[in-house]
Amino acid sequence: MSNEFSEREARVRESFSRQGFMRHLGAEVTALAPGECEIRVPYRKEMTQQHGYFHAGVAAAIADSACGYAAYGLMPVTSSVLTVEYKINLVAPAAGETLIARARVLRSGKTLKICAADVVAVKDGKETLCATTLSTIMAMHDKADSPSKT
Amino acid sequence: MSNEFSEREARVRESFSRQGFMRHLGAEVTALAPGECEIRVPYRKEMTQQHGYFHAGVAAAIADSACGYAAYGLMPVTSSVLTVEYKINLVAPAAGETLIARARVLRSGKTLKICAADVVAVKDGKETLCATTLSTIMAMHDKADSPSKT
């Protein structure tokens, strides 16, 4: 990967580390490439809905962050990233030891990036699709994401 | 309110109390009426995105739960509730001491309920609209939500 992407990757990881909510979820960025991002969350009781599965809110949150950072990896270093909107379909109960969101940029415009993410639950090593999202991410140009760089 | 709704309200509160994720967020049901539900979360660092505002994932999670429970309040006692899908538009940074999701059922079909929720941030007593959602909630008939009643 190019130096330019290394710089962007560092920026993604630094931004992610400032998200108190992702830390509160126990979420980690487990893969990153230009226009792609994967985020994982291990199962624990704090992640559940009323039947003991992962809460849809966890799936939505990591899918949203994965889309945002997949898009952010394609943005100039001087910009920051913002989710405009997304839609999620919950297609199966999220039962398993780990929840994984995998996002990719479908269309990369200058201001807006259109992204999709799939969320799978891993149970006994087998992945099941739980949710799928479609989202619109915006680049805020000339407004660096990190407070120290503003 | 009728006895029938009292029973449904008790059921909503009992189901909510089993959501480990809502507890992990510090979320509370602060109003409940037939076809309506309000959920609040106080601000803390664990709720933040990279700029220190409430993370969109928190707004989405409480909007989703509020829609689900607004709909659940209209369902027969023998049914359980499931979010099919939702869409969220994030319209302003969620800056404030408290985040409030207010949901209402727009259309109550037998199997599907269409709901909308607004999410506002309260700062110095003033509410600002941060997000708005549109969602589809499903009644699973003859499948009680509580494990003890299954």
Added chain:
Amino acid sequence: MSNEFSEREARVRESFSRQGFMRHLGAEVTALAPGECEIRVPYRKEMTQQHGYFHAGVAAAIADSACGYAAYGLMPVTSSVLTVEYKINLVAPAAGETLIARARVLRSGKTLKICAADVVAVKDGKETLCATTLSTIMAMHDKADSPSKT
């Protein structure tokens, strides 16, 4: 209404008149105010789905155009308008003599406007909600909509 809005209204009507598809539907702009737009379509066989009701595609198309023009009425004269995305929930069969989409801008940012529209069917003078939408509209600055003004 101000002169400025009159100019914007004229621009909306001129842009609408260039939409061959709206003409093909028999659609008309029946109300216009800053941040609001109403579009109507009379019933005919060419508008139907397989059961003889208005096709969801007609509801979606006039809701989309109504959102776009509600937003466009708030944009500078030198800009053009683009739908980024929308979501529609179809809540009842669209049975009636006329279909009406009523759109309003929920949040007017510089680049993006978030809009909502309700679609009602009118039968024997009574309105029934058939569909509701949530959409993201973009202003293309310094790119006039009309070819003669480009």
Added chain:
Amino acid sequence: MSNEFSEREARVRESFSRQGFMRHLGAEVTALAPGECEIRVPYRKEMTQQHGYFHAGVAAAIADSACGYAAYGLMPVTSSVLTVEYKINLVAPAAGETLIARARVLRSGKTLKICAADVVAVKDGKETLCATTLSTIMAMHDKADSPSKT
């Protein structure tokens, strides 16, 4: 393909033929398989938005019908089909001689089918992605789609 699918295919084509709106668009079903459907519309002035491209309403309408019929092909013969909701992202101007929607069922539940469709414009033989959708389709059991079979 099995006899059972042949029967379902015939039912899809018969239902499509009753959609006055699809005929008004000049739309045709050009491919059909279990859980998949392709619909095409040739360009003409009646299909345009204000800049002469295909109107987003045409893209949305054929994507919606393609999703509905992709799902319908998996439903029992005694059921009818209904779009609950969809979301569409418009990712590029729809410029070309033909617009094609290709839909596939992502998850086939008993009552609900979750579908995705891509819409491409074909210009000088080259396809460009214009729109992508995510939708929820419902089976109405024991309610045949064709009036003659009700």
